[in-house]
Amino acid sequence: GGNFTNTPEILQYPDFVDDGPHNFVLVDDMNYPLSSVGLPYYSERLLSAWPYTLFNSDGTIPKKLDLNLPLTPTSKTSKQPLNATPLDLSSKKFPFYRYDKNKYGKRNVAANYICMKDIRKKMTNGLDKEEILNYKTTGPEIPPAYSQLPFTYGKYGSDNFDFQAYNKTQFSGLDTDVDNSYTNSIIQLYRFVPEVFNFFVGCLKDENFDKPSLLSELGYLYDMMSRSHGRVVRSANFQATLNSIPQAAISGLLDKTMNESYRSINNSVPNSASVKTVSATLGDCLSKNIIQKFNEFLLNRLLKEEFESTGHNITLEQCFGFTVSTEVKSKCNHYNKETNVKPSLCIQSPTRNGVKQSTKKLSNQTILPYIESSMRSVKVQNKICETCGKQDMMEIEKTVNNLPPLMSFQVMLTESEWKTVRTVKKWLSKEFYASVYKNKIIMKPTYNDLKMAGEVFKYELNGYIAKVTDPSTNTTRLVTYSRVWDQELQVFRWYMFNNYLVVEVDEDEALNMSYWWKTIEVILYCDSEELRKPFFSVDTYSINYDILYRDHFSNGIMEGYKKEYKLLTKDEAPKAGTLIAIDAEFVLLNDELCEIDGQGNKTVVRPKKSSLARISVIRGEEGPLYAVPFIDDYVVNRNHIEDYLTKYSGILPGDLDLEKSEKQLVTREVVYRKIWLLMQLGCIFVGHGLNNDFKLININVPRAQIRDTAIYFLQGKRYLSLRYLAFALLDKNIQEDNHDSIEDAYTALILYKKYLDIKESGTLPKVIET
Amino acid sequence: PTIYPPPHSILQYHLYFPETPQQLKLSMKPNEKTPDELFISNNLREQLVKKNLASLQNFPPGGPLPDLIQDYFGLVPLDFHEKKTDIDRYQGHKNSLFKVFSNIDGKLYVLRRIHDLKSNTIDSQHLAKTFQNWKKLQNVNIVALKDVFITTKFNDSSLCLIYDYYPKAISLYETHFINFPLLPITQDYLWIYLIQLTNAMKSAHCLDLILGDLINWEKIIVTNRPGLIKLSGIAAHDLLFTSGNKTPIEINKLKQQDYVKLGHLLIKLASNVKPPTNNPLSNNNTTPSSASSDYKTNKIHKDNVEIDQLQVEDSFKEVLRYLTNDQDDNKNVKDLSVLFIDQLYSNFNALKHYDEYLNKTLQTELENSRLFRLLCKMNFIFGRIESRIDINWSESGEKFPIILFYDFVFHQIDETGKPVMDLTHVLRCLNKLDAGVSEKLVLVTPDEMNCIIISYKELKDLIESTFRSLTQTN
Amino acid sequence: PTIYPPPHSILQYHLYFPETPQQLKLSMKPNEKTPDELFISNNLREQLVKKNLASLQNFPPGGPLPDLIQDYFGLVPLDFHEKKTDIDRYQGHKNSLFKVFSNIDGKLYVLRRIHDLKSNTIDSQHLAKTFQNWKKLQNVNIVALKDVFITTKFNDSSLCLIYDYYPKAISLYETHFINFPLLPITQDYLWIYLIQLTNAMKSAHCLDLILGDLINWEKIIVTNRPGLIKLSGIAAHDLLFTSGNKTPIEINKLKQQDYVKLGHLLIKLASNVKPPTNNPLSNNNTTPSSASSDYKTNKIHKDNVEIDQLQVEDSFKEVLRYLTNDQDDNKNVKDLSVLFIDQLYSNFNALKHYDEYLNKTLQTELENSRLFRLLCKMNFIFGRIESRIDINWSESGEKFPIILFYDFVFHQIDETGKPVMDLTHVLRCLNKLDAGVSEKLVLVTPDEMNCIIISYKELKDLIESTFRSLTQTN
Known part of the structure; x- marks a missing residue:
């Protein structure tokens, strides 16, 4: 018995207790031993026993409390669902601050134990060479091919490093033994776009000594990569040139301008990349990761270099250029419109782009609505009107008006949006059809959906950069997936580049976005015909x-x-x-x-x-x-x-x-x-x-x-x-x-x-x- | 006679706190802790519990025993010396042993009663003088004598000697030959026995006291933990046998005999040393040792032959030869100690290590006491019915940080939302709270929308003041 | 006398702390017993609390210190070596001391950072070998070396040495010359320092390691309680200065120098011994000692003159003469120890006495862990967020008795509604719950309209199963 009863009748009686004389003792009386009260006879295991348990929080490095974070006291007006009385913050000794779950995680989550020693061991001793090229998942763990790779300049210097164990393909990987090695992923991404490769390498036919040129350096680099047939390549000269560009330093893209301490653990992505900086206002709290910033920087820079060396923009702008028109409508009825060319675009979820509860739920949407909505987004922002100087809510509408043959996107989703993405089968579209209809871009998975529109273009996925988040080492790293046209067999093959590790992967694997550790940073779609064009060596040109x-x-x-x-x-x-x-x-x-x-x-x-x-x-x-x-x-x-x-x-x-x-x-x-x-x-x-x-x-x-x-x-x-x-x-x-x-x-x-x-x-x- | 606690209620140590299985321990990473590692070790605790229990053992009143003897009461017979060998008989007198409480200082002592003295066997002057002499002998390896008197409360004339009480002490002989599980004698034990016995002998000889028959494996008790020994039963022999004063020459002769006796005891022990099992060849050389042979009658030559055959280190044999050499009548502690200086230092190290271990254990236990009290305090103030409607405990209230902290300490989850119950986390948080460190922590509200930044020190003050205000409520 | 404890009480099965028997209380005046006798002396408790605080002290994050160095985090600078004497500088390198947590085992260590090495000053082979050699040195009078590495985390190339951490440890120099209250140096301290330093030196020399400049009153720390010392800072000198292997002859020479260094340190200490106040005559002979004079340059003659004038026992002077005699280059521990055998034995006694004292103290603190564990278990399941909306925890739910029991244990009130916070009540309830006795109790709902009758056993099962279901969630 002992269950709660509603009947007033007491069916059982409590025991009469005689525990001996009873003295009142204060809890603070340190002189009263806790053993003063005895334990009754027991014949079964005590409740206080904790058998067969392991506690592993010892040695866990505590989460750092960043006291420099912009603290936003919770304002009076914010809703307090549990309490009707409004908060009086001035009298409160410990005021509430806004807590950003997206940024700092769930409350009271026990910190993970990470063994620094094991990580170091892995980094110095390397990985299992039999297993290292395995990219397939068998359990929840991240497959070996996505591992943090050992330093190539380890104990004996990189001359003795066995690069061949990490790459059995004919395509060269990139060594990590350089500055800004995180940029390796971008270098690999554009190396497999025929139009881009051919343009960069083609530039080598002419002399170009005037200014530090990333264009030339990429030309030499791509030329070297194609001549090396799988031998490892270092991007050292490219990095040296990058290091000499002041804007790169200003934008925080260089190792030397970032926190020094990351490098020993993480040789691909600086830690700062995984920590998003958050704007004070909630709602629009996404910002670009370092590789996304670098993508924008690089493309803009290359466009500028082409202009400076040839006097006009032709090739790259035609390849990448999105014509974006921005309309700002304010309540004061002032209207502002401008048009720019942007070589890459950020894509966000349809909800963030102002699409009012779309007909279909996001849980069964592919990437297409994300791209489509990002090409005609509407946002309401509190801004100062450029005409009359009044601050007011304004509607900002951004529209892309054209369909360039190469579409480079920075994908910016929140952790919870990625969670939704992971549940969607075939979220990552391998191909789609697009058209400009009434000045708006429409994208559909099949040609038939676009019949009534104007000229229809077919796009195919050329490659993307994925971020691998590894909680066991508290690090993130970047890998590149590239789709390469095999001219001989007339088929596409997928390759995954993790710095100097290169492995051919199944298409299913390449398109699989369901893994908890994988998100997309930068994605590249290419005109279907362009993608099948051959790669030309510089030898085909007349060289100076x-x-x-x-x-x-x-x-x-x-x-x-x-x-x-x-x-x-x-x-x-x-x-x-x-x-x-x-x-x-x-x-x-x-x-x-x-x-x-x-x-x-x-x-x-x-x-x-x-x-x-x-x-x-x-x-x-x-x-x-x-x-x-x-x-x-x-x-x-x-x-x-x-x-x-x-x-x-x-x-x-x-x-x-x-x-x-x-x-x-x-x-x-x-x-x-x-x-x-x-x-x-x-x-x-x-x-x-x-x-x-x-x-x-x-x-x-x-x-x-x-x-x-x-x-x-x-x-x-x-x-x-x-x-x-x-x-x-x-x-x-x-x-x-x-x-x-x-x-x-x-x-x-x-x-x-x-x-x-x-x-x-x-x-x-x-x-x-x- | 029945005693309390009743014998049926044998302590169920395995139920108290099951030891982590060895398999689990072997695969553990250095950062992983089992619950038993966080607290006092089971072994040490059991040992201490047993001692407590023995101390507390009581005897129902109304038996044949007197309630009060001189200053001592609460007599409980100790079965410790049930075995009555001839050595345990004092000049033909029966003798028995009791645990007693002292009425003077409330502490527990052992009372040795030597039965049935002929009247005037011991004159009062002799008794007083002998007591005074032996009382001075204070040495960790000797059970101290507290009191001596002759009483008639047992309905005879009994000599009573009061010694310090060591609960659960058993004799050296029992430890190595009777008790289950048997503790095999090893070279290490021989060295530490040698050191301790030398230490005891040194103290006694300094006071011109003779150990004599006390150097006997049934009179030596093992206290605390294996290896720690004490000579027991001092003064009884002197009281019963010796009457007059001894000349310095006599004393010196007796002292020299103590060395020989020590030697023979060690030979007896050493002859039971098992040869190392990984050396099967040396096994063949072993003559079966006879522990019962009467060494006192042996000549030095026989000793030496026997010593040669022992399965012990050569340096130990050297010690034995020194001790048993009855040609040398100038043996002294210095000459003896030089033979095992190394052992003295390593023993010194071992003792200090144990000292540090005990200190650490004590520290943990004291911390646990503090933490328990702290936890009680938190529970006293936390979740009271009256606080359920008190605005101070609401989200906007002053006490809200306590609720959030409580969640932070006890209601951790992992990434998937599964409860994490890690005592090391609790210990760390509570220790910091108790110490009131300045470290700050972020406490997040259940809706995960807001947080409070507060230091352990501030939390401690908050809890302390809340607790105080409760005790002062009228 | 009544049977103790009373047989009707069910709480007396594990009675650990023997309360004073009745008869004793009657015969004793209240002032005859101080709490110190019964309980842990306040001194010891205070000491342990201070150590806990020292261990937990941390440093606000975001400062100039790196978060993580190799396997160590939570750096807190120790002011222990604030005083930067030339001895604290290693070959001109600045050095600093931190308290750190280990990522490997979660324990506390001391990190000594030697700043600003020129790159490649120490090659990896030399570092590994030196570390291996010194790691073997395990002695109670030496602070053990745990790890050595070179890091760049301090934005330079720093040599880091990881040692065991002794909270609140201060240097020998501070103990006797700086700290308040000053601990005067006595003959007893000199003896125990001698013993411990000899012990440390013996261990080091056995491994062919040289103490050298570690024999220095600023490098010797006092741990635990006065008189217990440890040499600190091993291996640093070898890592920075020594590169090649030493020949046996060189090693022997250095060992002999260690003896002389030990002698000079003891002379420095002994020259600060206050003459016994009851002997004013001998006072006149004292030359004011100068602790700062550089003994290394002194000749043996000067040493001897100085030794003669010290206010110490003759036997100690003999030791000093042996140590500082640089004509004798065959000094060894055996010859040295013979000079103070007596002291070795008395130190041995003192250590054992302390051991027994600690053991006794521990006996009263036995139940703390158990109670703490029990309360943690209850707090883990009680008041979780998920339970706040769980029907099982509502008034009609299965878990409701737990809430009522919790109220019963911690939220008692007296007739006037004033909270009663009685530790014994909590202990009784918890102990019965722990054992799961069949005793039934009445738990009343907060509205005082209904009640539940439930046994401790049933409550125990309920709590246990709730706990288990939490650990087994998905």
Whole structure:
């Protein structure tokens, strides 16, 4: 019994209790031991026992309470459903502040335990190589292919990193060992748009030395990516140029302007990207993540660069340009309309775009209503009228009037909107049809739905950038899905790029948006015909080789300067197979910054950063000018140089300074174009330890064009120094003072010749042992 | 006779707090804690409970025992020395042991009654002097003597000796040979026994007191935890046997005999050391040891042969040879201790470690006491009927932070909304509250629309003042 | 005498804390017993509370300190080493001390940061090896090293050493010369410092580790209670200065230097011993000691003169002479210890006494964990938001008895409606609930119109099943 009863009749009686004398004791009486009152006899487990439980909150890093957050006291007017009396905040010691659940999460949620040690272990020891390319989900966990990838510059440096384990495809991934590595996802996204690729790479046919140009850098990068056939590519030069653009720094897009501390854990997306900044007014509280900002920045910048270099906008604006007209209607009856061209568009949910309770619920809508509504959104905002200066509620209507062949969208949904999206089957449309009807854009899944409209365009999904949210490490990262037309088999294939990890994925997997860890940041739809066009190499254009035959000094031609080289003439124009010897010197911009744990594991926080300082190339073909240098360029450096490494580089402080130098200086862009042209022409490069040189120059030269003496005279796994080899094989003392790249290139050249001789006579092993 | 608590109600320790299974423990990550780790260890608690219980054991009145003997009452016979070997008999006198309360200081003591003295066996001067001598002997390895008297309350003339009471103490012999589970003697035990016995002997000899037959595995008790021993029963022998004063030469001779006795006791113990099981070969060399052989009659040569055959460390054998060498009549503690300096230091370390462990446990338990009181306070003020209609407890009220804090501490959920019940979280929050730290926390209202930012210190003050106002309500 | 405890009481099964028996109370004057005897001495409690507070102290976030360093978070700067003497600087590097929480096991540690290393000052192999060597050093008189790493989180390259945390620990120097109240140095302290430092040195030397500059009254901390010391800051010197391996001869030389350093530290301390006040004559012989003089440069002769003038026991002077004798390069722990064997034994006694004291103290605090756990369980299920709308918790629901019981336990009122907050009532109810006794009780609804009769056993089952259903939700 013991159940509540409504009958007044008591059916049972309480027990008479005699617990002995009863003293009143205050709860604060610390001198009264709690054991003063005994425990009755028990024959079953006590209620106070907590068997077989594990508590795991120990060591949990507490959620940081950000006291700098804009605190909004809850105003009197806000509704208080539980209380009829209005709040008197002035008398309240602990006032209410507005709590944003979207931003800070549900109340009283226990913080997750994250083991930093395990994460570090993963980052230094790498991942299971058998499993790493597995992109399919078997449970709730994030599949291995989407993992945070290990640092490539780990214990032994990236020369020894096994990139091949992460990429079995013919498409190159991008190394994380660069600044702003989060931009890798955007680079991959546009690399598979034929029109864009062809335009960028096509630009390389002309010289472009005037200004830092992301257009040229992307051209070189895409050219390198297509020539590398799966070898890893570093976007180092692109990042160097990006770093030199002031607007990029102002917009907070650069590593150096962001919080330094993120990098050791998260090498792809800065933490700040996952924390949305929230405007004070509720309702319109979405802002762009860093990759979305970068997408806008990059496209705008490229449009501007095209204009500046050609004098008119044709290609890129035609590709990307949305014509957006904005109408502002205010109560004061003032009317304002303007039209701009925007290369990308933000898309939000139909509700946010002012679509009044659409006929269909969002729970069975695809992405199309999201895009469509974002192309003609209506918002009411409290604004100051530009005409009369009155502040009032105004209706702002934004309309897109055209359908460009490439549509680049930043997708901005709240966490709860993503939750709805995940429940919708085939939310992500692979293709759709669109038309302009009465100045409005209409999008439909099939052609038949658009019969009555005007010209109908078919769009197909070209690719998108997804954000992977990993609560086990409290990090987010970006991956790119790209759809590539296989010209041979006339089919599309999907690839997923997670930095240097590249894997071909099923279409179902690529289109699956139901995973809890996956959201879309940037999405790209492309005109169906454009998507099937071939990719053209720069070799198909007529290239300007002029720079190989002239000087292009940044500090003007100095009087009495004695050149140590003789420029090439058109008579000796290099062609495929032309032998040249090369040596490059570098200076140290900043030394490696690393953390070491108690086991001696080293984690490089900021890798060593070097900058090209001098390059010498000499003629390798027998003839009157044999071994005469034709390039000996010192490279301008505007960055802080930590160490000139004079002993190795021969570079003296001031040598690279445009103001002070006594050398003839050229820009990195000029010298890079020379090397790139020589490679493009098919020259054979002779040198010692060329892998490292090319890595720092940031060019992937095909292996067939490399003759590396360091590799020919490899002793087991040990590389022999040029100086030792010169002494042992050539009986020559070199590098007695500082290194000199002309001497080194020359030594490598004669070493190569010696190697060919020895190989012919078959006495190679003996020679080295002596 | 029945005693309280009744024997049927054996403590059900396994029901009190089941130990986490070993399997679970093995797979645990360092950050994971089982409930038993957060509180006093079961072992230590059980041990202490048993002692409490033994202390509290009571005897119904009206039995054959006197209610009050001199200053002592509440006699409970201890079965501790039920086994009556000849050593336990004092010059043919029966003897018995009781737990008693002292009327002087209220503490518990042990009363040893030596029955049926012939009148005038012990003259009062001798009794007083012997008591004075032995009372001075204060050493952790000796059960202290508190009082001596001769009484007739037992209806005879009985000599009573009052010693400190160590609940649940059993003899060294019982510990290693009788008790279940048997505690095997190891080299480590031998070293710590040696140290403690040397310590006891040193103290006694300093006062020119002789241990003699007390160096006996049935007179040595194990207190607290295995390895900690005390010599028991001091002064009885002197009271019964010795009458006159001893000359310094006699005393020195007896002291030297104490060394030999110590040696023989250790040999007896050492001969029961199991050889290391991972060394089956050495097993063959073992002669079965006979614990019963009378070592006192053995010659030094026999000792040495026996010592050689023991399964103990060589350095320990060296100690044994020193102790049993009856050619050397100048044995002293310094020379002896030099033979095991290392052991002294490691024992010193072990003791300090245990000291720190106890300190920590005590700290946890004191914290638990504070936290329990704090929790009581919160529960006293929280959810009272009158507060259900009190505006101060409403969302706009002064007391609302308490409600939110209570939710924050106890009603955590995970991302999916499932309740999370993690005692480590509760402990951390309550400790901070109790300490009143300045750390701030964000407390969110149930509708998740608003929040309050408040420090633990402010919460503590709020709870404290609310509690105070309740106690002062009239 | 009455049977104690009374047999009709059901609450006396686990009676842990023996209340004073009746007879005793009668015969005792009220002033004859201080609470200190019965309960944990206030001193100990206060000490533990202060430690808790120190452990929980935290630092407002958003300051210049990083949130997370390797596996450690919640950094709080310790003012412990505010005084920046040259000794606190490591090879010219600034250094600072923090209290930190470990992400691995949730425990507290001390992080010593040595600022601003030049890059690649310490290579990873050297770091790992040095760490492995010093990690092995586990001794009660040495603060254990837990972790070593180099981090860039402080916006420089910093060497971080993680040690065990001892709340409220202060340096030996502060204890005797700065802190209020000043603890005068006595001969007893000198002996126990000697023993503990010898113990620490012995452990280190066994592993071929050198203490060197750690033998310094600013690097020695006093933990727990006066007299208990630990050397702090191990491994830092080796990491910063030593790069290659030392030869056995070099190691031996350094070990011998440790003895001399120990001697000089003790002389420095001993020169501050106040002469016994009851011996005014000897006072005249004292030269004012200068603690600041640099002993390292002194010659043996000067040492000896100084030793002769110290106000300490002759046996201690003998120890000092042994330690500072730089002619003897074969000093060892055995030879040293022989000089103070007696002190070793008396220290051993003192430690054991403290051990027994702690044990006894713990005996009264046994039930705290259990009660705390029980109350937590109740609070976990009581008043959850989801239950606020759950029909089961409404007046007609299954869980309603829990609400009524909660009221019954905590919200009692007297006849006038004044809240009664009686700890014993709470304890009785909770203990009966815990055991699940069959006793029935009447629970009355807030409107006082209806009641429920329910047994503790039924309540226990109800609470248990409610708790279980919460843990098993989806």
